[in-house]
Amino acid sequence: MTDQPWVAPGSGPERPDPTAPPPPGGWTPPPVPPPGATYPPPSGATYPPPPGATYPPPPGGSAPPPGWQPPAYRTVDVRPGIVPLRPLGLGDVYGGVLKAVRGNPAATIGLAALTCFALLLPTTALGAFLAGQASSDPLGAFAATDTVPDNAGISIVGQYLPTIGQLLSAVLLAGFLAQVVGQAVLGRKVxxxxxxxxxxxRVLPLVGVVLxxxxxxxxxxxxxxxAAVALIVALDPGDTGGVLAAIGIALLVALVTxxxxxxxxxxWxxxxxxxxxxxxxxxxxxxxSWGLVGGxxxxxxxxxxxxxxLTGIITGIASTVITFPISxxxxxVVAATTIGSGSSDGGALLVAQTLVSxxxxxxxxxxxxxxxxxxxxLLYVDGRMRREGLDIQLIQSAQGAAAPPWPSTSL
Known part of the structure; x- marks a missing residue:
């Protein structure tokens, strides 16, 4: 009678009977492991956790519910469109925009050119007409004679009409490009x-937001x-200290503003x-927007x-590089033509300036x-992924398991 615990066949290592004759062919039984021996699991094997096991909660959060697992975007990089469906980095944002432009130039650059042309053509033509109503440079004439020349106000308004057209086109393009990017995130070309x-x-709400x-x-x-002017006027500029105080207050108010x-x-x-x-x-x-961006x-x-x-700096430099040589x-050419003809009429220069603008x-x-x-x-999409878990809904939508978070362009 052995004192070793009985082991059911198939449920663990069986101990051979030492009194049984060995099988033919010179087979010898493997060595019997000592009682209580343990062995490491095979390489790559995984095992379910023991019943009742608990795990630490996510950083900064409360205890997770039973069966909680980390969000999918932490371990899986799903990319049905121009960006991965997870919180985005700077490279993801800029790379995604460039992919949207390269992959759909008609709905990005083409639509932008068409919109700008439709709004800038009438405003520039009207601005050039109004600018030509002045017989000379209104600002230069005012500086030389201290009198406001005729049609000076109309001329100045005309010079700034192309800027108003550019602002209106930027309003529309903000909405158009948001729709393009929203569909491109889901892998749709429009x-x-x-x-x-x-x-x-959505044009009127867009204009309302901008205004x-x-x-x-x-x-x-x-x-x-x-406020800066009132504070400066209230100080006594008669001494050096008053002047320095006025300059300091003006700088402080400017920084606060x-x-x-x-x-x-x-x-916003x-x-x-x-x-x-x-x-x-x-x-x-x-x-x-106020809630998503936070303080x-x-x-x-x-x-x-x-x-x-950074985006403003990049686009500003690019705009200067593109437009400065042309301007x-x-x-x-206009100045040389005007001077060569011996004309002193500054209206032609104002018209040319408006057209160039x-x-x-x-x-x-x-x-x-x-x-x-x-x-x-893309920053808006990233903000919702970071604060609302939009990436999970986007992944489910890309897999066909949920509705998209925004309407399709076909609706």
Whole structure:
């Protein structure tokens, strides 16, 4: 009678009977392991956790529910479209915008060029006509004679009409590109007709968002300038200390005003994409953007601010490189023609300046606005992935298991 515990056949290593005769062929039994011996699992083998096992909660969160697993985007890189469906880095944002432009040039650069041309052609033509109503440079004549020349106000308004057309085209392109990028994230390529049909109903809310936020930013700027002027006037500039104090106060007020403007502009960065992709109104989109971006002490505020600032620098440099040689050449030709003809009429120079302004606005709008508007749209998508788990819904939508988070262009 052996004192070893009995082991059922097939449930573990069986001990051979030492009294049994060996099998033929010289076979010898393997060595019997000592009682209580343990062995490491085979390489790559996995085992279910023991019943009742617990695991630490995610960082900063409460205890997870039973069966909790990390989100899929932490381990799986799903990419049905231009970006991976996970929180995006700077390279993902810029690379995604460039992929959207290269993969769908008709709905990005083509649509931008068409929009800018449709809005800049009438505003530039009207601006050139109004600018030509002045017989000389109105600002130069005023500086020389201290009298306002005839039609000076009309001439100045005409020179800035192309800028108004550029602003309106930028408003529309922000909505168009948000729709293009929203579909491209899901791997869908869309045409200009589809974009217009799906976005035309959002034009008025887009204009409302731009006008309201622009008006509020202008109010902040005016208040800042007025406060600086009032403080400077209240000081006694009769001594050196008063002058230095006035300069210091003016700089301080300027810095505070710039900080407030940057804060508001950053927290309203998602308003235009939200109007188009979420089909919400003006005030709702502003509140939505305010909550998604968050403040300087929490949320992705500094990330959004930094990426948008870098994007502005890049597009500004690109615009200068593109437009400066053209502007210089055209203005030089007009000036040489005017001087060579012996004409002292400055109206021709004002007309030429207005035409050049419209041409450069068309070029920059067609080439750089798709990039900056696409960056804002991808930052909006990234903000929702980081704060609302939108990436999970996008993955399910790409797999056909859930509806897309925004309407398709075919609707």
């Amino acid at each position: 045409g200009m007709g589809e974009i217009w049909r799906s976005t035309r109903g 309201l936020t622009g008006f509020l930013l202008l109010v902040v700027l005016v208040v800042g300038v007025a 710039i900080a407030v403007l940057a804060l508001l502009a950053t927290r 960065a998602y308003a235009a994409p939200a109007v188009v992709l979420e089909r919400i109104g003006v005030m709702a989109s502003i509140r939505r 300087p002490t929490k949320g992705p505020f500094w990330r959004v601010f930094g990426i948008r600032l 210089l050449l055209l203005l030089g 419209g041409l450069t606005a068309l070029l920059t709008g067609a080439l750089t606005t798709p990039f900056s508007a696409g960056v804002d749209a």
